[in-house]
Amino acid sequence: MDAQIFLLLGQDGLINGAIYALLALALVLIFAVTRVIFIPQGEFVAFGALTLASLQAGKVPGTVSLLIGAGIVVTLLEAAQAIRAGKLRKLPAVFLINLGIPLSLGGFVFAVPGDHLPLAAQVLLALLLVVPLGPMLYRMVYQPLASAPVLVLLIVSVAVHLALLGLGLLFFGAEGFRTEPFTDFSFELAGAPLQGQTILVVVVSAVLIGALYFFFERTIYGKALRATALNRTGARLMGIPPVLAGKLSFTLAAAIGAMSGILIAPITTLSYDSGFLIGLKGFVGAIIGGLASYPVAALGAVLVGLLESYSSFWASAYKESIVFTMIIPVLLWRSLTTRHMEEEE
Amino acid sequence: MKTVFPRLRRPLLALALAGLGATALADINVGVSVSATGPAASLGIPEKNTVALVSTTMAGQKVNYILLDDASDTTAAVKNAKKLISENKVDLIIGSTTSPNSLAMIDAVAEGETPLISMAASSRIVEPMDDKRKWVFKVAQNDAHMATAIVEHMTNNNVQTVAYIGFADAYGEGWWNEFSKIAEARKIKIVASERFTRSDTSVTGQILKIMATKPDAVLVGGAGTPAALPQKSLKEKGYKGLMYQTHGVANMDFMRVCGKDCEGTFLPAGPVLVADQLPAEHPLKKPAMDYTGRYEKLYGKGSATTFGAHVWDAAVLLESALPAALKKAQPGSREFRVALRESLENVRNQPASHGVFNMSANDHLGFDQRARVMVKIENGGWKLVK
Numbered sequence: 027m028d029a030q031i032f033l034l035l036g037q038d039g040l041i042n043g044a045i046y047a048l049l050a051l052a053l054v055l056i057f058a059v060t061r062v063i064f065i066p067q068g069e070f071v072a073f074g075a076l077t078l079a080s081l082q083a084g085k086v087p088g089t090v091s092l093l094i095g096a097g098i099v100v101t102l103l104e105a106a107q108a109i110r111a112g113k114l115r116k117l118p119a120v121f122l123i124n125l126g127i128p129l130s131l132g133g134f135v136f137a138v139p140g141d142h143l144p145l146a147a148q149v150l151l152a153l154l155l156v157v158p159l160g161p162m163l164y165r166m167v168y169q170p171l172a173s174a175p176v177l178v179l180l181i182v183s184v185a186v187h188l189a190l191l192g193l194g195l196l197f198f199g200a201e202g203f204r205t206e207p208f209t210d211f212s213f214e215l216a217g218a219p220l221q222g223q224t225i226l227v228v229v230v231s232a233v234l235i236g237a238l239y240f241f242f243e244r245t246i247y248g249k250a251l252r253a254t255a256l257n258r259t260g261a262r263l264m265g266i267p268p269v270l271a272g273k274l275s276f277t278l279a280a281a282i283g284a285m286s287g288i289l290i291a292p293i294t295t296l297s298y299d300s301g302f303l304i305g306l307k308g309f310v311g312a313i314i315g316g317l318a319s320y321p322v323a324a325l326g327a328v329l330v331g332l333l334e335s336y337s338s339f340w341a342s343a344y345k346e347s348i349v350f351t352m353i354i355p356v357l358l359w360r361s362l363t364t365r366h367m368e369e370e371e
Numbered sequence: 372m373k374t375v376f377p378r379l380r381r382p383l384l385a386l387a388l389a390g391l392g393a394t395a396l397a398d399i400n401v402g403v404s405v406s407a408t409g410p411a412a413s414l415g416i417p418e419k420n421t422v423a424l425v426s427t428t429m430a431g432q433k434v435n436y437i438l439l440d441d442a443s444d445t446t447a448a449v450k451n452a453k454k455l456i457s458e459n460k461v462d463l464i465i466g467s468t469t470s471p472n473s474l475a476m477i478d479a480v481a482e483g484e485t486p487l488i489s490m491a492a493s494s495r496i497v498e499p500m501d502d503k504r505k506w507v508f509k510v511a512q513n514d515a516h517m518a519t520a521i522v523e524h525m526t527n528n529n530v531q532t533v534a535y536i537g538f539a540d541a542y543g544e545g546w547w548n549e550f551s552k553i554a555e556a557r558k559i560k561i562v563a564s565e566r567f568t569r570s571d572t573s574v575t576g577q578i579l580k581i582m583a584t585k586p587d588a589v590l591v592g593g594a595g596t597p598a599a600l601p602q603k604s605l606k607e608k609g610y611k612g613l614m615y616q617t618h619g620v621a622n623m624d625f626m627r628v629c630g631k632d633c634e635g636t637f638l639p640a641g642p643v644l645v646a647d648q649l650p651a652e653h654p655l656k657k658p659a660m661d662y663t664g665r666y667e668k669l670y671g672k673g674s675a676t677t678f679g680a681h682v683w684d685a686a687v688l689l690e691s692a693l694p695a696a697l698k699k700a701q702p703g704s705r706e707f708r709v710a711l712r713e714s715l716e717n718v719r720n721q722p723a724s725h726g727v728f729n730m731s732a733n734d735h736l737g738f739d740q741r742a743r744v745m746v747k748i749e750n751g752g753w754k755l756v757k
Contacts, residue, residue, distance in 0.1 A: 201622075295596050297570075
């Protein structure tokens with residue numbers, strides 16, 4: 027192994043690590059705010075990438091029907107709630123937001139073939155189709171269970187993961203897809219070829235992480251989320267609705283997931299079931315951060331990426347075992363150094 | 372019902388049973404269990420689609436097909452086999468898509484004394500022949516058939532060193548075992564053996580290691596679209612040598628994902644893949660064209676795959692074995708299943724879309740070298756290597 031191979035592996039590890047870091051942040055965010063261990067995070071990666079791929083192939087992505095279907099369910103739930111509470115004035119807004127937006131998006135996709143749009147518009151459209159699924163999922167599945175124990179929420183997450191996996195197969199088929207590269211730019215750095223596409227992944231990830239930092243530190247909504255994560259009851263007493271916090275965190279997580287998928291879709295083959303493992307590696311990073319610390323989770327995820335890259339060089343057959351075995355010493359160390367806190371029921 | 376016409380009850384029951392028996396006797400029931408969902412779905416879906424094409428009248432009898440999905444799961448495959456045997460009383464089972472699932476079904480079909488025709492690759496499905504495996508037949512080429520074709524092509528092209536990168540699962544290991552054995556016997560040196568998983572997003576580490584050994588050729592032991600990743604990475608890192616893939620990539624989705632980077636790749640495949648390019652006197656030309664023609668008429672041009680053709684061949688095998696079995700017993704009975712098993716063992720010189728079946732008591736696949744061709748990827752299509 028020479029210096030060039032060392033550098034190339036490091037570069038590869040950083041790119042994967044950047045994606046894992048984004049997903050780790052999303053997982054920490056959702057867990058901190060809603061106590062949900064969000065296993066379907068990886069599905070948003072796959073949905074984002076495959077929706078873009080279907081748009082580029084000039085097809086109507088299956089996520090449109092999922093979005094409309096979820097919209098109908100959410101509308102019914104919200105409308106029933108509003109009628110029961112006697113707040114009939116809320117009804118038009120409920121219909122407009124939950125049904126009107128998905129239907130108009132669907133209509134747009136049917137009317138304008140995706141392959142005629144410029145790349146930026148395709149990406150935007152893919153995000154618009156996938157990201158609303160996050161808050162809708164929260165409304166349908168997690169909001170009615172908001173006070174359930176962590177274990178119940180985890181089991182529900184597994185169920186949601188399996189349901190989305192099945193829908194993914196139905197919408198996109200069993201085969202993998204690649205999208206067109208965002209840029210053909212490439213140059214040599216210290217004798218190693220570097221693709222513009224891979225730089226883009228790292229840069230966009232860094233910008234997203236920066237934006238998240240700004241959001242949490244400087245905006246009122248970000249502060250509300252942090253307050254909810256710190257103390258749910260206290261935040262509620264201060265007038266922060268837990269439903270809003272939940273929806274907001276799921277929106278962010280869905281956006282991060284879909285964006286990650288769109289970023290890596292040109293450099294790898296993604297199929298309906300490839301999101302799970304990617305999400306799981308982000309989860310390893312999140313575990314290193316104790317599902318609480320954002321910077322440690324991000325660093326842990328980058329570490330996972332690097333470890334994966336170097337172990338694929340030395341012992342490719344054992345790569346996954348090496349990466350996932352890393353959880354054991356981390357958990358040992360965490361259980362020895364931090365005092366265990368009983369979960370409030 | 373309890374007290375009314377007590378004396379009539381027994382004759383009525385007998386009549387009903389006789390009626391039931393009569394309808395079962397008229398038809399031949401075939402159970403099909405494929406992996407239409409789960410990781411093997413890209414192979415299972417064309418197989419499922421093919422069930423709609425196979426003939427429903429054979430040897431003057433009506434044939435019913437009962438289609439089940441095993442979700443690429445061994446437990447579900449066994450459950451399907453048991454259900455088909457005990458509830459649907461099938462005379463034959465076609466299934467399953469993958470080797471692990473087919474291997475798992477052996478015990479169930481041997482216990483239920485029902486012949487099984489598998490569409491999976493592993494030679495262990497029908498070898499070594501024993502009391503259980505005598506119920507099992509197979510219509511897909513063994514990995515060894517295909518590996519021999521690759522090694523032959525390598526020796527003809529002066530390949531001295533070769534690197535292998537395959538799936539870290541049964542498919543990749545199976546190919547590694549066959550390929551390393553045959554390559555060694557033919558004095559080809561294997562300089563690297565790497566693994567990757569279907570869901571990997573990067574194989575840079577493995578590719579760098581392979582590049583460092585400067586091999587004459589690289590063989591990718593993968594199936595479907597994930598097998599494109601190592602080849603694209605090799606191209607990106609400037610690899611110029613020969614490229615080989617296995618027959619697991621022989622579908623248009625692989626071609627779509629791999630694109631220009633796969634030009635010039637060699638792979639072994641069942642002749643059905645290049646049916647239209649086979650010489651007119653080739654024994655498989657007619658059956659292979661027949662299958663692709665029917666499939667593409669229903670599902671669109673370029674949609675036919677070698678995987679779906681296995682179901683077609685299983686039906687060909689059944690049709691060829693049926694007349695002899697029908698002479699001995701009526702469908703729906705144990706005697707018929709025994710007769711069908713014997714008759715399947717005696718199928719001789721039966722051309723199908725993948726090869727010519729020459730079954731015997733010890734060979735339940737019966738393919739020879741006519742069951743494979745070398746194919747080159749050229750201009751986004753499959754080109755028969757003469």
